Amino acid sequence: MSRNKHLSVSLFLLAFAVSFPERGWSQEPDLITGISETGATRIHLALPDFLAVPRGSLLALQAARTIHQVLRSDLHFSGYFDIVNPDYYELVTGYNERDPKFQEWTAIGADSLILGKTEEVGEKLLLEGRLYDVPGKLAMLGKRYRGGVGSLRSIAHKFADEVVLQYTGEKGVAATRIAYVHQQGSNKNIFIMDYDGEHQTQLTRDKTLNLTPAWSPDGTRIAFLSYRNGFPELVILSQDGTRVRAYPQSGELNASPDWSADGKHLLFNSSRDGNAEIYSLRIADGRISRLTHHPGIDSSPAWSPNGRQILFTSDRNGSPQIYIMDAEGTHPRRLTFQGSYNDQGSWTPRGDRIVYTSRVEGRFQIFRIDLKDRKPVPLTSGRGNKESPSWSPDGRHIAYCSNVTGRYEIYSMTSEGERQTRLTRGGGNTHPTWSR
Amino acid sequence: MNRPDRFTWATILSVMVFATAFCSRGPKPGSPETEAPVFDPPSAIEEPGEEEAGGWTAETEVPAETLPPPGSSSGDAKGVLKTIYFDFDRYNLKPRAIETLNNNLSWLKNNPDFEIRIEGHCDERGTDEYNLALGDRRAITAREFLVKRGISANRIRIISFGEERPVDSRHSNSAWSKNRRAEFLIVSKLSR
Amino acid sequence: MKLVPRRFQVPCLLAAVALGSGCLTTGGGASLQSDLDDIQQQLWRVQKDTAALHEKMDEIQTESETRPQMDPVLFPEIDAGNRMDSFQNDIQILRRRIDEMNFRMDTIVQEIRDTRTRLSVLSDGAPGESNSPIPDRPGEGGIVPGTGNGAVNPEELYQNAYADYSKGNYLLAVLGFREYVRRFPDSELADNAQYWVGESYFSSGDYEKAILAFDELVSRFPNGDRLPTAYLKKGMSYLEENRTPRGVLDLQFLVRNFPTTDEARQAREQLRRLGLAEN
Missing domain, CATH: 2.120.10.30 (TolB, C-terminal domain)
Incomplete structure (x- = not known):
């Protein structure tokens, strides 16, 4: 049993929205909205491995893995997402946050894409997470967090809640x-x-x-x-x-x-x-x-x-x-x-x-x-x-x-x-x- | 106060039993993380995820040291005040309980200097919350019986332990019937 | 049903409303009811959205206050001046969105009200309404079949209104219970429904309307078993409105005329707290 008392207290979090252009309200009137209580239809989410920089930083790599894994299980738990089979991810190549290659993600059936990056900066770790609407070809959310190794799980939980918020208008429960x-x-x-x-x-x-x-x-x-x-x-x-x-x-x-x-x-x-x-x-x-x-x-x-x-x-x-x-x-x-x-x-x-x-x-x-x-x-x-x-x-x-x-x-x-x-x-x- | 010796003896005994009960309710050795599941046989080292790890109805013998301590007056000859028992989810007094209560009543009348505590208990089959209320209600019923028959209410304190302090922690009808009870403990001698 | 990002939800919502109204001319009562349910569900979501936006605005405001002290080395890409500008901008955008939301919410409430009215007009023509069996209590028997010609199931009407109340949609609850009283004035639950009209206003903090609704309960259902509760809530409404003398009169009336009820107990407690005698 791990006991981290300082879980949220010691957590030094910096989050800011990377400004993305907003789409107007009146567009896409033909879409039917709503999430059934049973979660019958879920969003197909592509969640490729997170990038770790600088290259060779064991700390960043470990953080990337932990956050990716926690995020994955949080989003699965939320009931709103189906994770696209990771085997298909290698079909998409050369993507990055400037050019997420929406076409190719569409081709493997993804409605939604999360790209993440962890970076070792001094004693701290930096996480950047971005959420994209694949068919709409637009960025929905960008968040940056900074914290210590002990707060990795809670950073992942917070980001997961933000992702759920984007789709439901209501924060997820990952940080509860x-x-x-x-x-x-x-x-x-x-x-x-x-x-x-x-x-x-x-x-x-x-x-x-x-x-x-x-x-x-x-x-x-x-x-x-x-x-x-x-x-x-x-x-x-x-x-x-x-x-x-x-x-x-x-x-x-x-x-x-x-x-x-x-x-x-x-x-x-x-x-x-x-x-x-x-x-x-x-x-x-x-x-x-x-x-x-x-x-x-x-x-x-x-x-x-x-x-x-x-x-x-x-x-x-x-x-x-x-x-x-x-x-x-x-x-x-x-x-x-x-x-x-x-x-x-x-x-x-x-x-x-x-x-x-x-x-x-x-x-x-x-x-x-x-x-x-x-x-x-x-x-x-x-x-x-x-x-x-x-x-x-x-x-x-x-x-x-x-x-x-x-x-x-x-x-x-x-x-x-x-x-x-x-x-x-x-x-x-x-x-x-x-x-x- | 015609036979002081006997009362002294009874008091000492009750206090001892009471004290023993409380001591053994004390800490188990080891770190706070030490888990000593009461409901598990000692051999149950398999992962709890495994389905065959005993059903709720299994009547496994629990080793004595993991048993919660018995009440101070659980029906044996040493207890001056006897325990009364109830039906499942009930708090009315059965004929046998009334008989026992009458005996307890005469002891209380003969020993006006003693303060008692009635502990209400339930079997494990109820919900935690409701059992706390039910145990309380059982103790209240016993107190009302005594108060109606002339025992001063301020000699009687009550407490509910819900299903938390079973006499017999097995999961069987006979264990459950032993656990649905109100116990009478001599707390102190009133100072006059 | 397919999930879409929430910023698309409002237009869709309006589409759903339009869809719902469209059904009015062709569809039956049962489908209307479920349309209404959907709309209410959507409305609830918009309300949540608005609340979330408010929260976000607060967040941004606090951030804009704390941000300038942050280490510029950490965030070299944004200098303080730009940040402030962008925050102001964000706040403005959010304000506009909240206004928009509120406007849309009003529209939807109006839509629902219209639909309800039309729904009742439609089913007014339905035969046999007056001798419809009414359930003794919600949840058992007495279902009037919703046979496409707009017949309304009283039990459903009542329960939906109650569910609205429980969700905190007090306005919708008032509409539903009003409708129930209007359509089934002789049913056993009519006085209960009228009570809920008052209780919904009371819960929403509209004590003036609550008083009127409880008055109506007293005058229309003088033998109803909700009477003591109505007097209690009416008295409490007056107290909330700082019209203490009127409130005290109601509470004392309650204590005098229904002395053994739980309500009278509560009234005594209220009077005691005001330092007043029971009568």
């Missing part, structure tokens, strides 16, 4: 991170890692339980449940592991924090009034509002992206089911009717879908409900439990944990349940939450 719980003996601590499972970093180092992490929307803090003082309390931690704040309560439940999109409120689950209810905490002054009033269990609160609605789990009708209420705690309405155990509702950042965990034939599986038709769609099936679904910020991927291999690991998949990919090893990894 996942917080999770890792079990060590009978203790559990909060860890964070890159979205692809790299750079696993331990955040808490307690000989006790730390559970249910939740990111602040700006990605600088994590709220979670800590037993460090012998009873469950909500704790807010900065990314370097410094305790920002704790909200102690004497011995009662104090669990499942969820951060509002404006970063100002935390929802949480507490029995401070004698029974598990949902509360909202205003972080600025610590004011707590009670939102639910029911003798049954109310738990697992989660905001809607616009902060106007709240998902929660309640057994008010006999078994744990997911409900939605207004942000004021009023107008509760049942969302799930299928299955006898539904929990861990999570609202897509786009607002129109909800994923949750449902018990089917004794195992937990991940389901999705689209608010338009309200039909539960199973995203996982088969052996083992799948739990704790968490949306990527672009709403196209879901992180979750599963013990399908016999021990709990973190996985990611698309919002359709495709391409289920394991991100961790070694077991005892649960409760992933994707940074916004």
